[in-house]
Amino acid sequence: MLKREIKITADGSPTLYIPAWEESYHSKHGALQEALHVFIKNGWDRFTQQSEIKVLEYGFGTGLNALLTQAKAEEMKMRTRYDSIEKFPVSPDEINRLPIPQTMNSFLDKNEESLLTKVFKKIHDSPWDESVEISAYFNLNKIFGDFKSIELQQNHYDVVYFDAFGKRVQPELWTEQVFEKAYASLRMGGLLTTYASNRQTKRALLNIGFEVEKLAGPPGKREMINAWKK
Ligand SMILES: C[S@@+](CC[C@H](N)C(=O)[O-])C[C@H]1O[C@@H](n2cnc3c(N)ncnc32)[C@H](O)[C@@H]1O
DSSP, rough: OOOOEEEEOSOOOEEEETTTTTTSOOOOTTTHHHHHHIIITTTTGTTTSSSSEEEEEOOOOOSSSHHHHHHHHHHOOOOEEEEEEEEOOOOOOHHHHHOOHHHTTTSSSSSSSSHHHHHHHHHHSSTTOOOOOETTEEEEEEOOOTTTOOOOOSEEEEEEEOOOOOOTGGGGGHHHHHHHHHHHHEEEEEEEEOOOOHHHHHHHHTTTTTTEEEEOTTTTEEEEEEEOOO
């Protein structure tokens, strides 16, 4: 397993950094800002007109996206089923040293820090490959598996959070073969959202039938992608 270090990003929120790859789990310009912009505002928020939102995340990682989505689901009283794939889980020791809930309060001020800390623990303590009710409006299923070979439900999800490491370090995950699985798992009208915006990713998404929209990126990034199944 590659060595990881904790780093504090520009908005004060923490991330994990892999020195051997010079790659971090989130943007150095602000982990929380990035997650809120790419996955909440340009992902989950697009489906709040329906009675339930089904999310599939590529890369559970630190659980930051899961915790943010849980907080939004409770705030908006919007039932959310959250499935998240991960092949290399972060260790409990690393999670205990990551002050994620402590830095979320300034962004989601309705949430109490102690409650967030409890929820964050519950998210990480929950067993793999089992649907667990984390809170009234949020169910989590952490799926232990590989993006390339995972079997997914077809025409099922509203939104895919595509949060793999960058193409520079894992080019094999930004391929048509991987995006095809995500496409098939989405229902018609569903959305894949990702922080990436490079030309090859856009081309691969277009080739398998997505309608690609370029949007303004989070702080420090000019653009990001929303890809619609239409
Ligand atoms: C950018 S990080 C995800 C960050 C995460 N969403 C968060 O909120 O902290 C990418 C994740 O993909 C996982 N990963 C890398 N290769 C994978 C593969 N082939 N299958 C499944 N997970 C993989 C990594 O272990 C890492 O947790």
